[in-house]
Amino acid sequence: MDSHSVSHMNSTISENNDNNTAAALMIIGSSSTTTSPPTPSSAGAATSSSSRYENQKRRDWNTFGQYLKNHRPPLSLSRCSGAHVLEFLRYLDQFGKTKVHTPICPFYGHQNPPAPCPCPLRQAWGSLDALIGRLRAAFEENGGKPEANPFGARAVRLYLREVRDVQSKARGISYEKKKRKRPPQQQQQQQKQIPLLPPASSAS
Numbered sequence: 001m002d003s004h005s006v007s008h009m010n011s012t013i014s015e016n017n018d019n020n021t022a023a024a025l026m027i028i029g030s031s032s033t034t035t036s037p038p039t040p041s042s043a044g045a046a047t048s049s050s051s052r053y054e055n056q057k058r059r060d061w062n063t064f065g066q067y068l069k070n071h072r073p074p075l076s077l078s079r080c081s082g083a084h085v086l087e088f089l090r091y092l093d094q095f096g097k098t099k100v101h102t103p104i105c106p107f108y109g110h111q112n113p114p115a116p117c118p119c120p121l122r123q124a125w126g127s128l129d130a131l132i133g134r135l136r137a138a139f140e141e142n143g144g145k146p147e148a149n150p151f152g153a154r155a156v157r158l159y160l161r162e163v164r165d166v167q168s169k170a171r172g173i174s175y176e177k178k179k180r181k182r183p184p185q186q187q188q189q190q191q192k193q194i195p196l197l198p199p200a201s202s203a204s
């Protein structure tokens, strides 16, 4: 009876810092478009964000399990390969809310297109990347062997890299990792500006 409609799979796939897509990541089913308020950056945010991560990971894992269950032909976790993970990621694209312009679109490379266009909506790279990270961890936490982890497969890595490049160009966004470390030069320069104690009054 139940036509295994995805709307029963109640899961949000990801959250990331891409404010364009922050609300767009309620991937499966959820018809609500609740935009949760930005998390307060107060103390305690660390613990709540880590339990949010755990919850998200569990939901993602359930979603993937559901996907396997509905898969035709049937697919068991132990026989799941990187190719199946890619299939899963492409399947998720239909729930995506991130506009990815095609090269022929006049807004190709525009961050904020001034008008609508018929380009497809996809899952944002950041969502997929974070999702794979969580599923990869969940796989091993659920007894999977690291060397058999389909989420760590080379094909998956390459696919994510390609999605990142394509979306970065199409959306005019740089996904370069922000470097935590300041370039050492700056720090050195700053330190140089701090004057050493003047030796002036040392010799009387």
Ligand SMILES: [Zn+2]
Pocket (backbone or CB within 6 Å): 100, 101, 102, 105, 106, 107, 108, 117, 118, 119
């Ligand atoms: Zn477009």
